[in-house]
Amino acid sequence: MASGLMDGFIASFAEKVGATVPAIRLFSSLLLGYPLAFIYRNFIFGKPSNVQHVFFALCGLWLCYFNFGFNVLHSIANIVVIYALLLAIGGTQLSVALAFIFNLGYLVAAYYFTATDGYDIRWTTPHCVLCLRLTGLVFDVYDGRKDRKSLSSDQQSTALDTVPSPLEVLGYSYHFGGFMTGPQFPLKRYRGFVEGAFGNKQTGGPPASIIPGMRRLSLGVVYIAVYQVGHQFFPGLYMVGDEFASLHLWQKLLYIGIWGKFALYKYIAVWMIVEGACILTGLTYNGTDQNGNDLWDGCINVKLVKFETATTFQEKIDSFNLNTNLWMLKYVYKRLRFLGHKEISQAVTLFTLAVWHGIHSGYYMNFALEFPIVNMEKDIQREVDRNPTLKRLCNHPLVYPVHWVFRKMFVEVFLGYPLIGFVLLTYERWYKIYSEVYWCGHILFFSWPLVYMLLKATVLKRPKAKVEKDAQMQQKLVDAKVEKTD
Template sequence: MEELPDLGYVERLAATLGASESALRLLISLFAGYPLAVIHRLVFYGQAPNVQHLFFTLASLAIGYFNFGWEIAHSFINIVLCHVLMRSLGGSLLCIVLAFTLNVMYLLVGYYSVDTFNVTVCWTTPQCVLTLRLTALAFNLYDGSKNEDELSAEQKETALKDVPSLLEMTGFSYFFGAFLTGPQFSFKRYMNFVNGAYSDSITGGPPRSVMPALQRLMAGVLYTLVYQVSDLIIPDSFLLSQSFADMTIITKCLVITLWGKLMLSKYVGCWLITEGVCIMAGLTYNGRDENGNCLWNGCANIHAVEFEKASTCQEYIQAFNVNTNKWMAKYIFKRLKWLGNRHISQFATLFFLALWHGLHSGYYNNFALEFFVVKFERDMALVLAPVGLIHKFRSIPALGPSIIWLVKKLYAQFALSYALVSFSLFNYDRYLKVYAEVYYVGHLFLVLLWPLLFALVLSPMIRKSSKPRDTKEAKKTE
């Protein structure tokens, strides 16, 4: 890895906190977004767009150098190459193919060249965010080259008629509130922002978004502290320890469940902190609610309340890493409609999502398990619907809904945590050791036993039970 600027206090502080130096540099950089947002509000807000693009570019390049040294140049090179492609090929299909290939290959070569076992945060961290941002730009130019009646409402919102200038692309890519860890947002939103579309309706100056931003900051700090404390108690390495191996299988499953819940806190914390920066700058304005209050959720990457209330894996997924999931749905899943098979499109999307995260086998195992977890939930809904047991139990005063929610919550959290073991431990020789300790219970049930049981026994029973009802309804109609 590139030698970083000699700042001994960062290394000493990291040792004191029990954190890695690279992770601490990242956290300092996320917090640096707040004073930068204040500077932008006081000095650059309402200035010519090119002035703002230049401010964002220089500020984030400085942050990038603080984190990664001269390796931050990789992102700039990638932007310039994409700009040349778009200038040369415009909104053509060939431009999409080449831009997609360039961005993904640049990222994968970066993953291959970096030892991610010893460095938790490196130049590929912002590079993966940039990969999606630049690829979306190529798709949006392609949409802009088509007739409007050929586009969906979603595509019309982001379609671009003209290729951005290089300075516009660097400002968009290096906006300090989102270039390190996201969130994703469209080029149109960014340009609306720098052109003052989200200004205060009364003063014409920066929007009144300081308090909502500080609320996100406080929530993000809380989640970060929860993770930091929990990492001292149940670090990833504990799952590989003899102490874990000596536990009963039930205790091991409970520990995995709790570990996974706490491990996700670091992502939630980071996204809330960066969302606060975006809100303070004014980028996230999303209209007003029915009471006339401003909405600042235009770039929300985590719906914290929904995330904590979630009792199914699908609900967890919908509330977590929101903008990345929207990106995958918009630019991968929906673009694969021509395959004519929802499951193939979903699996291809999850495969790309794993590839985007890195080359370690644990990512692929994680997202493959996610596929089977969601399928199990959908299958169970079909199985339980005719029975009506859930509805009857839910009607029991006070206890019924609470018990159902708790059971579902425990299952969903364990299923996600079980998958996250491989996501967090990366390599097969590490995560397989943990799975062996619980006898591969998730793989055996979700991947082998349940699909066979559903296909051979339950699915035919559902079809059989629904036929008489359909026949009777048809006779009544006649």
Template sequence: MTSTDDYDIKWTMPQCVLALRLIGLSFNLLDGQKPKEKLSTSQKQVALKELPTFLEIAAFTYFPGSFLVGPQFSMKRYLDYVHGRYTIIDKDSNSVKEEIELHDCIIPGISRMFLGFIYLIYYQLGTSYIPNQYLLSAEFQEQTFFKRLFIIGFWGHVNLYKYICCWLLAEGVCTTFGLTYNGKDKDGRLLWNGCENVKLLKFETASHFNDYILSFNINTNTWCAEYIYKRLKFFGSKIYSQFFTLAFLAVWHGFHSGYYLCFFLEFMIMFAEKDLTQILTKQQKLQSLLKSHPALQILTRILMMMHTFVFMGYSLICFIFLSYPRYHHVYSSVYYCGHIIYLSYPFISILIKTFFV
């Protein structure tokens, strides 16, 4: 049943997660038939020379720690795991000269699951304080304009916790299995971040929209980069590649108009942020002024964090409410200010480059 009057749970949601996994497997098998010199470094690491058995594909597809919400990982990683290539061995036993398996994945796995429960509590508390229906209420309309914007920012941030808690729980399960082993760091400590889907510190201190992309849903972003974005290089344009990658993501999520508007907003926001950043970094006087005044750097950082906090929530309105009448109601309450800012930026950019660059 689809209502879109409240949060929908559909059987197609886990199916779309499985679809990504099998699309990736297909590409890995295709790459395995190509000469090595035609493959990138990342493609060489996951390419499959031989077709896995039906049992291996079924086990990979329905691995219990990830088949509902991810994380995405390659068949190569899974085969290495089940064949024991990720097993940690201690060969320096003092009494008996034999190999002993060290179960060092248990504590890191439980730690990630514990963080998942913490974020689950944050999500429950936050949504009880500002539920989705509040943004559609008359009480919300009575707030001042800037207060409405900050409420939207807080509401959006809390709604992202729903995904974070699920991913942390799933990642904790995968780590406890031992699937996420990722070698050792420079100090020789074991790394269990092979399926890390969120970087919490970077997410909570984001001052650019790109920080959200780098810290949120990491495995799906990496999947899209490897299997969609980089394979569209025949367009000869990063803009086209990015646009069609986001279009793929929108179709992958479903057919509600909110998905398409959300990813279109992401495309415009990232374009504006990248373009404006390039312009400002070339302004030597401005950069020297910031470097000579630490207080000004702190103030700039705070303003940037407030900006990303508010407009990340703004972008999520259409993603959460999905249907036009509902997200139009919320957007109109803040006069579609985000749309006006980012859709007009390409024209503003021309003026900036004409007079200041």
């Protein structure tokens, strides 16, 4: 009876706000993280580790069942298989390979059997988070069996000397602040959190994180409200209609830029809301700043100020979806150093990221565009840095404001451009929209390597001695960066 009343209320509310029932269930689950966080602070904090593991496991399982019913069995099955793998051959290269193949394979198979032509909130939503979490766990056990001197600093910070207990893995996997939509965090952070390392140093009680947590929640609510309003005025499906087709090219591109901005606000809102719950529990503690103030950004997924003020694509990437990007950097990109070619490593990483998101062609189009966009930007910035006259001109007090506005508009418009595939997913939709704007972004970015080569051979041609000197300097910078990373 109570379940029927709840279902009816959720359906009614979803209709009023113009959202789907699964979306309201998911949003409700994120908000439930706050009362659960307060329960943890008041009744569970400081209890034995196993008690905390059981609390987090039960909360996560309940939230998963509330959203997806008996499909919760998929996450349980996945955890059982990976734990059995750790017990049998944990710490070996074979365990890493099998975990990567099984976790990603399970997820892709789930996408295949549940996918429609739109974005659906199904049990695959939390399962994609679990896929990375369990794969990272196997990697960390593998790193823990290696010589510490052979590990990079970031690998040392997460390496595990032993296989964790079953209860610890369950609590880690189902922590209500990270199970449904992320953020990603290593087991070593979770372990320190459970053992009380992030508690209040003065009182020995729960961390003094209520105000930072509620502040993050407030920002998340603001962003979800802005998204809801913006989505009403700039719907994505408008771009596949006849009215959009009748607009001028500049109007279409402007619409794409504004639409893309609002589309990303949905993700930003979700991340901030769930991060606030993590802050309340203390999981996100990240030491103190230079003034001794506690930092609660250990699981931050978006740097708001940097994201909103960014004038380059790299700044956008460096401020958005941070935990997933860092996971891919650590467990995929850096592990491909043996290939000896950073562009290949970058391409494989982006392909892995696309597969992890789903099987829709739009995901692959999105990440296929990211590769040339970022490389084009790096090439242009490199030439500006090499040319003192051009650099002074760009920074001239009279030129800089114009230059800044141009870069900002260019970045916002062409950030929305690849998102067409990411959000609208299907070939029929993104093909029609790109055709309406004459594939201008594809032509610009994919032709850039040829254009750049011709420019370097003509107007950007430099003396041989200068080229050799720059190459030596660039190599020194690369070597220094690699040494710092290691």
